[in-house]
Amino acid sequence: MSQPHNAVSSPLKPLSDRYRRTVDYVRLAVTSQCNLRCMYCMREEHTVYNPEGEALSGDEIVSMLAVLARMGVSKVRYTGGEPLLRQDIVRLVRDAKALEGIETVSLTTNGLLLDRYLDDLVAAGIDAINFSLDTFDPERYREITRRNLFDKVHSNLLRLLECDALLVKINVLLLRKVNIDEITTFVELTRDRPVTVRFMELMPFDDHQIWRTGKFMGADKILETLHACYPDLQPMQGDATEYFSFSLPGYKGKVSVIPAFTRNFCSKCTRLRITSAGKAINCLYSREGTDLLDALRSGGQDSLEQLLRKSVEAKPRDGREAGGSALRTSMSEIGG
Numbered sequence: 001m002s003q004p005h006n007a008v009s010s011p012l013k014p015l016s017d018r019y020r021r022t023v024d025y026v027r028l029a030v031t032s033q034c035n036l037r038c039m040y041c042m043r044e045e046h047t048v049y050n051p052e053g054e055a056l057s058g059d060e061i062v063s064m065l066a067v068l069a070r071m072g073v074s075k076v077r078y079t080g081g082e083p084l085l086r087q088d089i090v091r092l093v094r095d096a097k098a099l100e101g102i103e104t105v106s107l108t109t110n111g112l113l114l115d116r117y118l119d120d121l122v123a124a125g126i127d128a129i130n131f132s133l134d135t136f137d138p139e140r141y142r143e144i145t146r147r148n149l150f151d152k153v154h155s156n157l158l159r160l161l162e163c164d165a166l167l168v169k170i171n172v173l174l175l176r177k178v179n180i181d182e183i184t185t186f187v188e189l190t191r192d193r194p195v196t197v198r199f200m201e202l203m204p205f206d207d208h209q210i211w212r213t214g215k216f217m218g219a220d221k222i223l224e225t226l227h228a229c230y231p232d233l234q235p236m237q238g239d240a241t242e243y244f245s246f247s248l249p250g251y252k253g254k255v256s257v258i259p260a261f262t263r264n265f266c267s268k269c270t271r272l273r274i275t276s277a278g279k280a281i282n283c284l285y286s287r288e289g290t291d292l293l294d295a296l297r298s299g300g301q302d303s304l305e306q307l308l309r310k311s312v313e314a315k316p317r318d319g320r321e322a323g324g325s326a327l328r329t330s331m332s333e334i335g336g
């Protein structure tokens, strides 16, 4: 029998797949809209082009998370599109944190609206923020994001770096002949602050196929450049996708390289993605998602549970089994 999400809730069987992986981490795209147009992610005309339809309401998101928490999900990340475009983002963090079983709630943002929300997000209990920024050069920022908003984003980054109430990571998408010359500027952010700077590989998820224009910079090249600049890098343990992690003697933070494309983490993948249109996506490379919207809107939590289970049971062993790449028009559909 179905029950409202705020009822006293009993645990459900964990969300396991055919390969004995148990999903404990949900990445939820709370909107597919964005206030930037990063060249590797979205077309300029994205709004017109948006295939996603309407975003889930706040109540729908919290109801869904309540069911997922009962199935053993303990980590939630809000992403998008740009999650801070949701005016109810603080409520989404607070309500997710209040769910029994949810241990961490974080978000990934381009930081443009962070000054508006940071204090309230901290008060709501947010555990971590990933701030995406690829350059400290205003003109380059304009070229990458197609918006002339560097000063705003920079002051918001400085403000976040001053905040010691949460874990801060900086996502840097490294592109050949675009921003590789800034690698040391980013590493130096870790000198005096306990932040993690994460250098990421480009992935083939944009329909302009920037991918095919020679900008891809593999993890091997990123590592080579890092070692050339910093011969005393010390390897250390990183989080699940932070396959290569380092610290520098005397530096407070950490540097990671995320080989998102060249190395797959599939055997250890315990993630489920949910799009802003309410589709469960069991793999970045899956062709189809499982539509949860009808079950959510008809209030049928039993069928929601079944659909989530069906999606996770069908989780492919790896990206190859899922069917291949270059299927998405934008990373913003699935939140990265």
Ligand code: SAM
Pocket (backbone or CB within 6 Å): 034, 040, 041, 079, 080, 081, 082, 083, 108, 109, 110, 130, 131, 132, 171, 173, 200, 201, 202, 203, 204, 205, 206, 331, 332, 335, 336
């Ligand atoms: N708008 C937010 C932001 O930019 O942080 C959240 C959504 S964005 C899709 C999440 C992450 O995906 C960002 O760090 C972005 O750099 C990354 N991303 C977008 N397109 C990508 C691509 N084609 N390859 C690799 N990473 C990508």
Ligand code: SF4
Pocket (backbone or CB within 6 Å): 034, 035, 036, 037, 038, 041, 042, 080, 081, 082, 110, 132, 331, 332
């Ligand atoms: Fe927007 Fe993030 Fe995509 Fe850039 S990467 S266009 S900020 S969703």
